Amino acid sequence: MLKEKKAIIFGERDEIPGLSIEECLKAAGVKQEDIVFSLTECFV
Amino acid sequence: MKPVIKGSAYVLAHVPDLVRYGSKPYREIEKDPNLLPKIEKNLRRFLDVVAYPPNQVFIGNLTPDELRNIPQPWFENKLFSASSCGNFGEIVGENNFYGVLKLADANGYDLVWIENKFLSDIKKFGINIFFDEQSSQKMGEGKTIAEIQEKLALGPRMALPLFHNEKLIGCFNRSQDPHAQEDEALGPHPLMEGLAAKASGALALKHLIEKLKMSPEEIDFIISCSEEAVGDRYNRGGGSLAKAIGEMCGCINATGPDIKAFCVSPIYAIIVAASLVKAGVFKKVAVVGGGCLAKLGMKFQGHLESGYPIIEDTLGAAAFLIASDDRKSPIIRLDAIGKNNIKNSARQEDVTRAVVLEPLKKLGKRIIDIDKYAVQLENPEITVPSKTGDVPKKNYDMIAGLAVLNKEITPQEMAEFVKIRGMPGFAPTQGHIPAAVPYLGHAIEAIKNGGIKNAMFIARGSLFLGRMSQLHDGMSFIIEKNPKQKEAKKCLRKKRP
Numbered sequence: 001m002l003k004e005k006k007a008i009i010f011g012e013r014d015e016i017p018g019l020s021i022e023e024c025l026k027a028a029g030v031k032q033e034d035i036v037f038s039l040t041e042c043f044v
Numbered sequence: 045m046k047p048v049i050k051g052s053a054y055v056l057a058h059v060p061d062l063v064r065y066g067s068k069p070y071r072e073i074e075k076d077p078n079l080l081p082k083i084e085k086n087l088r089r090f091l092d093v094v095a096y097p098p099n100q101v102f103i104g105n106l107t108p109d110e111l112r113n114i115p116q117p118w119f120e121n122k123l124f125s126a127s128s129c130g131n132f133g134e135i136v137g138e139n140n141f142y143g144v145l146k147l148a149d150a151n152g153y154d155l156v157w158i159e160n161k162f163l164s165d166i167k168k169f170g171i172n173i174f175f176d177e178q179s180s181q182k183m184g185e186g187k188t189i190a191e192i193q194e195k196l197a198l199g200p201r202m203a204l205p206l207f208h209n210e211k212l213i214g215c216f217n218r219s220q221d222p223h224a225q226e227d228e229a230l231g232p233h234p235l236m237e238g239l240a241a242k243a244s245g246a247l248a249l250k251h252l253i254e255k256l257k258m259s260p261e262e263i264d265f266i267i268s269c270s271e272e273a274v275g276d277r278y279n280r281g282g283g284s285l286a287k288a289i290g291e292m293c294g295c296i297n298a299t300g301p302d303i304k305a306f307c308v309s310p311i312y313a314i315i316v317a318a319s320l321v322k323a324g325v326f327k328k329v330a331v332v333g334g335g336c337l338a339k340l341g342m343k344f345q346g347h348l349e350s351g352y353p354i355i356e357d358t359l360g361a362a363a364f365l366i367a368s369d370d371r372k373s374p375i376i377r378l379d380a381i382g383k384n385n386i387k388n389s390a391r392q393e394d395v396t397r398a399v400v401l402e403p404l405k406k407l408g409k410r411i412i413d414i415d416k417y418a419v420q421l422e423n424p425e426i427t428v429p430s431k432t433g434d435v436p437k438k439n440y441d442m443i444a445g446l447a448v449l450n451k452e453i454t455p456q457e458m459a460e461f462v463k464i465r466g467m468p469g470f471a472p473t474q475g476h477i478p479a480a481v482p483y484l485g486h487a488i489e490a491i492k493n494g495g496i497k498n499a500m501f502i503a504r505g506s507l508f509l510g511r512m513s514q515l516h517d518g519m520s521f522i523i524e525k526n527p528k529q530k531e532a533k534k535c536l537r538k539k540r541p
Contacts (some may be wrong), residue, residue, distance in 0.1 A: 009386065013506050014420070014438045019514060023054040040390070040504035042306075043432035044422050044473055 003029040011040035049317035049523055050365040052250035052485040053489075054102050054133040056358040056472070057141040057244050057335060060087035061207040063281035065236060066340030084210055085342060086359040088238055088353045089274070090137045095122035098423045098470035102360065103130025104485050106298075108467035118425055119353055120380065133251040135358070138198035138208055140172045141243065146183045146244040147174055148292060154288045155235055157195065158206070158214040160186035169231040173250050187214070198335075204232045220293075227277040230362055237337045237458050241272040242285055244361035245334025246292040252363040253293060264326035266290040266300035267317055269309035269474030270334040274302070275399025298330070306505035307420065309333070309363070309478040311519040314481070314501075317366040318376040318521075335359025336475035342474065355426050360474035371528035373514035374491045382502070382520030390516045392440045396442045397501050399520040414465065414522070415496035419443075421471045422502060439502070440466035484523075491525050498524035 007025050011018030018040040025035065063069055063083060073079050093099060093520040097118045098108040105127065114121050128135040134146070142158060143166040149156040158166075161185035167179075193216050206214040216236045224230040226245035244443055245268065253260050266286040273281030274288075286300035303313045310333055317329035334372045337359065344354045366376065403412065419439035443465075444458040453461050471478035487499040505517030 012432075013394075013504065013516065014433070016392070017516065019390045022390075028329065035101050040506075040508050040516075042509055043430075044427055044435050044480075 001026070005030060005034065007035045007038075009035065009038040011038070013040060013042040014044070045322055045324060046369045046375045047321040047366050047378065048369055048375050048526060049314075049484060049488060050370065050482075051252060051256045052132060052362065052364045052366045053248050053255055053483065054104065054130070054485060055136060055244060055247040055251060056093070056099055056102060056357050057136045057138075057247065057360045057361070058090050058093045059138050059141055059240075059340065061138060061210065061356045062240070062337060063087060063339060063344070063354060064202055065204065066342060066344075066356070066404055067338040068234075068339040069344055072345070079483040082348060083341065083354060086348060086352075086354045088355075088357055092119070092122060092353070093358060094128045094135050095126045097123055098425070099135060099248075099358070100126050100130070101470040102472070102482060103135060104132030105130045107486055108470060108483065111470055112115065112463075112468050116425060117352070119355065121425075123149070128334060132255070133248060134173070136172065136247060140170050140175075141206065141359075142166065142206070142214070143170045143179075143183065144172060144174050144243045145239060145248060147237050148246065150184070151181045153518040154220055155217050155218065155232075155239060156206075157187045157192055158213065159189055159192060159212070162186070162213040163209065173247065173254065191354070200459075201231060204236065224276075229275060229277045229280050238272050238274045240337040240359055241270045241334030242292065243289050243334070244359045245270055245285065245289045245332045245363070248361035248363035249289055249293045249295075249330060249332045249350045252365055254387075256365060260294040261297050263290070263295045263328050263330050264300045265320060266298045267297060267313040267329065267331050268300070268302040269313040269331060269334065269476055270302065271309075271336040271338075272334065273304065285334060286332065289334065295330070295526070305517060306438055306507060306509065308503045308505035308517045308519045309476045309481050310481045310504045311501060311521060314364060314376070314380055315378070315519065315521055317364075318378055321366055322378055327367060330363060330365055332363040333361060333476050333481075335361045335456075336443065336477070339474050340503050343426055343430035350429035352425070352429050355423070358472050360472040360477040362477055364481070364484060369400065369526070369528065372492070372526055374488055374523040375526050377407070377522040377524060380404070380522050382518070384516060384518035386515065390514070392442055393446070395504065395516055395518045396446055399504075399518040400443055400476060401446060403520060403522065410452050411443065411450060412452045412465075414498055414500045415463050416467070416483070416487065416490070416525045417443055418467070418480040418487070418499060418501045420478055421467070421469045421480060421482050422478045423469045423471060424475050429521055434469065434541070436466065436469040437462070466511070487523060491523065492529070498522060
């Protein structure tokens with residue numbers, strides 16, 4: 001489902017960080033170069 | 045030599061007229077000046093801030109478990125018999141805080157100008173732990189409104205207006221010396237942030253000294269874990285809040301640095317302080333964190349949209365004393381420090397394993413052997429309306445989840461685990477201040493009176509915010525009942541006929 005899709009990731013410190021979402025997407029077939037933006041923020 | 049946590053103090057300074065200088069409101073008001081009246085309309089009165097249940101927990105008049113029994117929204121369930129004086133400190137009103145801010149500026153830099161009548165009223169009627177016969181002189185002379193307006197006419201690069209009850213009562217100036225004129229680190233806004241941290245931190249340290257009935261001269265070393273990064277253009281974040289706060293409190297035999305590590309700073313500072321005591325380098329080390337002006341009104345948009353008052357209207361400050369073993373205060377277990385190493389991933393589970401499970405393994409303990417866990421204790425009433433969730437709850441669910449994976453509890457027991465070993469968030473979103481340590485005062489009392497035997501303090505730091513690394517930080521320490529407290533009682537019993 002996610003193959004050949006571009007990904008924009010917003011992670012959150014107290015929930016799921018961006019790097020973890022990246023790993024999940026890669027495991028689901030998204031290529032590294034298709035992760036066009038990945039960021040973790042702290043919202044408190 | 046086992047280090048002990050001898051005491052803690054907490055202060056809230058209610059500063060509704062400084063909310064406009066919080067980072068988020070300041071930026072939004074710049075874009076849309078019509079926002080300011082909406083913000084002002086939704087600010088709380090001092091009495092409402094005193095009667096707000098989470099604030100009563102912060103200053104030690106109510107326990108976190110008692111707060112759990114008060115229905116939310118807490119701002120609608122005020123405690124009308126509440127006092128601004130707490131077991132652990134106080135809630136300071138804005139006019140008195142301006143007086144303390146003026147005292148914090150008594151180093152000849154002339155940053156804070158206060159109007160004559162307003163300053164005279166503070167000197168005559170102000171009640172604060174810092175106000176005494178000498179403080180009137182230290183506050184110096186006031187200014188006329190014409191002088192203040194003349195200064196403000198130079199624009200916000202040179203001075204920012206100060207208000208009380210929405211009325212102009214003074215201004216905060218750029219550093220006056222010639223070389224500071226082009227230095228944005230010494231402009232009125234960053235200096236106001238630094239001085240607010242100094243003033244509120246000094247209030248907390250002063251309360252700590254009074255509470256412990258000690259002389260400020262007994263303190264050997266001070267570590268600031270305040271969020272503010274004090275410095276000039278060549279050395280932004282260079283430091284000096286620790287020593288500045290100590291100077292204000294009369295700790296003439298102390299020196300000390302600032303420790304910066306985002307929200308983990310208080311945990312680092314307490315661990316370093318305890319290590320210095322254990323090594324015999326110093327006997328009494330104070331850790332102090334001043335309030336964070338930049339975080340005032342940070343979630344105001346969520347509050348306005350939800351029909352809430354703007355709850356981020358207080359500067360929060362805290363101070364702790366770590367000392368050599370007194371045979372009664374809880375000990376800090378330096379042999380079981382939790383830390384999230386550089387090699388660790390950012391996964392929540394991995395960070396929690398590093399800061400919770402690893403230190404427990406060192407002691408041969410299980411997760412359920414700790415009576416209370418203090419995590420990031422942000423008040424959910426501040427964060428939920430802005431859709432950032434209940435931060436303590438998320439952290440407790442993760443710890444409970446680990447206990448399930450460890451087969452210490454069943455999935456059905458998770459809610460009970462969180463209820464018994466966790467607590468509702470009650471701290472203002474004041475940067476480093478909510479990082480587990482708001483519970484230290486309650487923990488010291490609960491351990492001493494036998495309510496609990498130990499507690500773990502866990503903080504997590506968003507190092508990625510500085511854009512130097514994608515790493516997450518995390519540290520923890522455990523405090524437990526002083527074994528000598530028990531021994532002392534046994535000895536006493538033996539002596540009885």
